[in-house]
Amino acid sequence: MSREVPVATVDELAPGQRKLAFVDGRSIVLFNVAGSVHAIDNSCPHNGASLASGQLEGCLLRCPAHGLRFDLRTGCMPGAGGLSVKTFPVRTVDDKLVVILEDAATDLA
Numbered sequence: 001m002s003r004e005v006p007v008a009t010v011d012e013l014a015p016g017q018r019k020l021a022f023v024d025g026r027s028i029v030l031f032n033v034a035g036s037v038h039a040i041d042n043s044c045p046h047n048g049a050s051l052a053s054g055q056l057e058g059c060l061l062r063c064p065a066h067g068l069r070f071d072l073r074t075g076c077m078p079g080a081g082g083l084s085v086k087t088f089p090v091r092t093v094d095d096k097l098v099v100i101l102e103d104a105a106t107d108l109a
């Protein structure tokens, strides 16, 4: 079962902007890359650093702690294998951006 949680207005997140949102005790960071909005868990899978201030090169986000890079579209590191950061689907409902979260019971399935 999934839920849609509003996290920002469309106006808040213009291209090139990013925003941190807190949902159910979880920190999620949203990025608008050239008009496409991506949402990821704000915790690097390597050692838990916040990814919100990471440097972006297109859709590749560099973790500020040790420099691992993750593709915002997939959560994966470029190339084969490696760690991956959790991504969340985002959609626009009226003037709001909503993140789609799976309930914990579904995560375990």
Ligand code: FES
Residues within 6 Å of the ligand: 044, 045, 046, 047, 048, 049, 063, 064, 065, 066, 067, 068
């Ligand atoms: S904590 Fe992100 S690369 Fe180490």
